[in-house]
Amino acid sequence: MAETERTGSITPRRHGASIGQPLTRRDGLLKVTGRARYAADHHPPGMLYAVLATSSIARGRVTFLDMAAAKAHPGVVEVMTPENRPPLAMDPDAKTHPFMFRLELLQTDEVRYAGQSIAVVIAETLEAATEGAALLAPRYQAEPPRVGLDDADCFVPPTLGIGTPSEVHHGDVEAGLAAAEHRIDATYETPAQYHNAMEPHAIVAVWDGDRLTVDTPSQGLAWAQERIAGLFGIPPENIHIRSPFLGGGFGSKGLISGPQALGILAARLVGRPVKLVLRREQMYGPVGHRAPTRQTLRLGTDRAGRLTAIHHHVRTATSTFDDFFEPSSQVSHTLYASPAIATTADAVRLDTGTPLFMRAPGEASGNLALESAIDEMAQAAGLDPLEFRLRNYAEVEPISGxxxxxxxxxxxxxxxxxxxxxxxxxxxxxxxxxxxxxxxxxxxxxxxxxAIMFQGQARAVLKCDGTGLVEIGAQDMGQGAWTALAQIAADSLGLDIEQLEFHAGSSDLPDAGIAGGSAHTATAGMAIHGAGADVIARLTELAVGDERSPLFGAGNVGVLAQGGRLVRRDDERRSESYAEILARAGLAQIEGRGSGAADxxxxxxxxxxxxxxxxxxxxxxxxxxxxxxxxxxxxxxxxxxxxxxxxxxxxxxxxxxxxxxxxxxxxxxxxxxxxxxxxxxxxxxxxxxxxxxxxxxxxxxxxxxxxxxxxxxxxxxxxxxxxxxxxxxxxxxxxxxxxxxxxxxxxxxxxxxxx
Structure with missing residues (x-):
């Protein structure tokens, strides 16, 4: 492992045995024995059940709800509609940063897509709430829906994804195509895909004055805390989110969705804890999806089968009320060497929920089209597909150099x-x-x-008994993060993993950033790595500055942290346990902090x-x-x-x-x-x-x-x-x-x- 430096004269060296080991999941036994508690497994005293009533049309207005029938049903406590929904401190349609998207929180009677929430029925039992929602029997003023890539006027979006330019040009594509010995011009279509994690979105919300506790699956606890705080006008520190286990996320649980916020609103309306869990069919709309695409690729090669030009055009779709445009063309920026590359895009607005991040957003759909086109190009050039890819291997990133x-x-x-x-x-x-x-x-x-990194923080502690503790608000949505991050933590502290206590999955722990973009292990791992380095550096200061320690004066040669001991780098016979160092200093524990962020x-x-x-x-x-x-x-x-x-x-x-x-x-x-x-x-x-x-x-x-x-x-x-x-x-x-x-x-x- 790399050196870590805290002062100019003290450079503790550390290495460990956990990283690289195929350890089994630390949470595996809890899951296979049913002891892992997911959001919907919580049942606080006095809890009510909330069920969404959702729109059966995609565009129009709700003109009637049979409130009397629903409220008269045995067990129904309240029905929340735009007429009695508690006020919010922030407009759900407001956007203050690029990762904020508009929510449907019963603002009006307008329907923007099929499956949109139009009311929430709250009852003593799940069955009563479900039956009450059916009794609402909504009527609508419907308009023709727009659901296909040819159903609306197209336009050039300002950006794709989060900040990717919709048009990028490098070299002269038209000249490259004109000079090509072989050319293809092919169009590929990919459909809309919807999130179907094993665990649907769920929330259990409990208000205590202006303090809120929620159990809900979240890929980003601090982001969720901030979003809820803005909507409800309370300080983020008044919100405690517990999310130790997620039954899959794949992007859909990266941001707070409308149904989760409606569960919190329902609890505020009735003054009791409320649980709201989406049914499977209710996942198709309010929690994001992968947008459909139509991608046209024009490729040209010279006589030797080397690319002369790549033009990748994407048509995609977003909702009528928000902006997220699938960045499918950006994959063509990075894979194959070509003197000319252009990526362009247009989009249409459809009467659907807003498409959002779904596993490999942009790359998944774009790569399918590009790799199909590359194969077609290899065929046109008379080359084996592997040989063609090797001939066009990019030694540097083509678009940036x-x-x-x-x-x-x-x-x-x-x-x-x-x-x-x-x-x-x-x-x-x-x-x-x-x-x-x-x-x-x-x-x-x-x-x-x-290879992406976000920003995250972690806290590490060495205790007087020689054991360690690492705390970070990280998420494990089934990928094994609790195990991999604990391995990094153990090595950062020079401990065996059995000597380590690892806490995660709660918003009162240091912000680990978001578990998305395949960035979680790098972001949270580097924060943990830094926290461990900070602890070991502080511990080393205690030892090398103490005349009673066998490590006294070792600052210039450095020390290793391994097996719960500090060891002189130049003489392994001179070492001291963490417990001995802390005991002599009269300390019960020593703490360090670390952060992870891209360089x-x-x-x-x-x-x-x-x-x-x-x-x-x-x-x-x-x-x-x-x-x-x-x-x-x-x-x-x-x-x-x-x-x-x-x-x-x-x-x-x-x-x-x-x-x-x-x-x-x-x-x-x-x-x-x-x-x-x-x-x-x-x-x-x-x-x-x-x-x-x-x-x-x-x-x-x-x-x-x-x-x-x-x-x-x-x-x-x-x-x-x-x-x-x-x-x-x-x-x-x-x-x-x-x-x-x-x-x-x-x-x-x-x-x-x-x-």
């Missing part, structure tokens, strides 16, 4: 191809069949995701990304057109690996989602009502075990001295990039049919005569 802080993508290609057996792949499609006569295809996709100078100098290569095998029934993904091999390079067991799990999850993206997942809107027709887990298809028979992830060694002191890059989202394109390319290789509308449907293959 910055060197990469590290890039082991060549090694990913090489190790993945060897493990998969790519060398035996025939160039032409429809050349392979299995023993049952099924068409077999092999495809490749390049994976990439930026702005390094970011200005280097392009920082994780990379990977995914190889996919599919089998296609030539008569039925049925597709099965039968084998996936992914090779990924993401800097320092804190816990290989957890990292492989993250890669598996991302790769499985990539299969889902290519073959299964889509929301189907009803163009008459604007409702999502398949707003349930029976018809909103995602892969099950039978769909994913073989997945393998290779961890490619990579050291990055610039991305942060620990060399950590994110792993949570990169797996979905590359995989969807690999599966789509494998389908083409099996059938000879290039499907450009996703997910790839049986009818798309049958209609073009697979047989």
């Amino acid at each position: 910055k060197p990469f802080s590290s890039k082991a993508l060549r090694e990913c290609y090489g190790q993945g191809a060897e493990r998969f057996g790519w060398q035996g792949r025939p160039l032409a499609p429809r050349q392979m069949r299995d023993e049952n006569g099924l068409l077999v295809g092999w495809g490749l996709g390049t994976a990439t995701f930026p 702005q100078d390094a970011q200005a100098t280097y392009a920082m990304h994780a990379h990977g290569a995914v190889f996919a095998e599919v089998k296609v029934d030539p008569e039925l057109g049925q597709i099965r993904a039968t084998r996936l091999v992914g090779a990924f390079a993401a800097g320092t690996i804190i816990n290989p067991r957890l990292v492989r799990s993250q890669y598996y999850g991302g790769m499985i989602w990539g299969v889902s993206f290519a073959l299964h997942e889509q929301a189907v809107p009803d163009h008459r009502s604007g409702r999502i027709l398949n707003a349930n887990l029976a018809e909103y298809h995602v892969p099950v075990n039978a769909d994913i028979p073989s997945v393998e992830a290779i961890l490619v060694e990579e050291s990055d001295p610039y991305v942060n002191a620990l060399g950590i890059k994110g792993v949570g989202e990169i797996g979905i990039t590359g995989t969807a394109g690999a599966v789509a390319n494998a389908v083409w290789h099996a059938t000879g049919v290039r499907v450009r509308r996703f997910p790839i449907a049986i009818e798309s293959l049958i209609s073009t005569a697979v047989t």
Whole structure:
């Protein structure tokens, strides 16, 4: 581990044994035995149940609610509507910073999308609240909904995502295309996808005067605290949010949603604790989704198969009342060397909930289109898809010219191809069949995701008994953060992990930033690393300045912190335990603080990304057109690996989602009502075990001295990039049919005569 310096003369050195170990999850036993308490598991005394009444139209106004029938139902305590909703200190439609989005909190009778909350029924039992909501029997003044990419006028958005320019130009694309020996011009469409984490959004809210306690799943406790404070006009420190466990988040729980705020409003209205949990179909609207896209890629190559130009245009959609534009084209800025690159975008406003962050926002949809186009370009140039990618390997970031802080993508290609057996792949499609006569295809996709860091803080303590405590308001949404961060904490303090107490998941702990953008381990981990360094530096000061210590005068040579002891770097026989140092100083404990944030100078100098290569095998029934993904091999390079067991799990999850993206997942809107027709887990298809028979992830060694002191890059989202394109390319290789509308449907293959 790197040196940590607190004073000019004292440089304690530390190393440990936890980082890099495939430890099992510290919270695993709690989860498999049912002792892990999620938000909806809390039942404070006197608690009522709240149920949302939601709109069945996508555009118009509510003209009638049968309040008398709902209130007369046994057990119903109150019905909250725009007429009696408690006042808010802040307009829910106000936006004061880029990560603030508009909420539907019963402002008016206007309906902006199907599934919008139009009332909240509060009752003594869940059944009574549910029945009361049904009895409201709303009537509407409806207008024709706009739900498709061609249903509204398009415009050029001011930015994509959070601050990405909607148009970027590097070099002369038109000249590059005109001079090209080979060209393609292809359009790809991806559907809307909706969040379906195992745990739906939920909140249990308890008011005590102007103090509020909430149990709710949150990927960013401090952000949630700030948002609630603004809406309700109370100091953030008056709000205690508990979120130790999340049953999945994937971006949907990064920001406070409308239903969560309505649960707090309901508790204020009735003066009692209230629980509100979304039903599965209520997830399709108010908590964000991945927007549909239509992406056109124009590529050109010279005679040698080297790219002369890339133009990536995206049409996407946002809601009628807010702005979030899927940044799908930005992936073309970073992957392939080309003297000319242009990315452009336009958008339409639809009568849907606002699309927001969903696992690999922009990269997932953009990478699928780009990797499909790269495969088509390789075919046009007569080259193997891997050879084509290697010929166009970017040694520096193409759009900026910055060197990469590290890039082991060549090694990913090489190790993945060897493990998969790519060398035996025939160039032409429809050349392979299995023993049952099924068409077999092999495809490749390049994976990439930026190495991001937010800002976070942590507190570390060494106690007089030689044990440690680390506190941080971090989140674990199933990825194993409690385990990986504890490993960093143990090494930062020079302790065995069994000697460490780790506290997280509460807003009264130091702000860990947000668990999003594949940045959580780097951000929270660096804060913990800094806090541990601060503690060890303070402890070292006590020892080397004390004539009674065997470490006295060791400031110039430095010390190591390991196994609960400080050890002279030049003489391991001279050491002292933490407990001995603290006892002699008369201290019960010693505390340190740390922060994690991106190095702005390094970011200005280097392009920082994780990379990977995914190889996919599919089998296609030539008569039925049925597709099965039968084998996936992914090779990924993401800097320092804190816990290989957890990292492989993250890669598996991302790769499985990539299969889902290519073959299964889509929301189907009803163009008459604007409702999502398949707003349930029976018809909103995602892969099950039978769909994913073989997945393998290779961890490619990579050291990055610039991305942060620990060399950590994110792993949570990169797996979905590359995989969807690999599966789509494998389908083409099996059938000879290039499907450009996703997910790839049986009818798309049958209609073009697979047989």
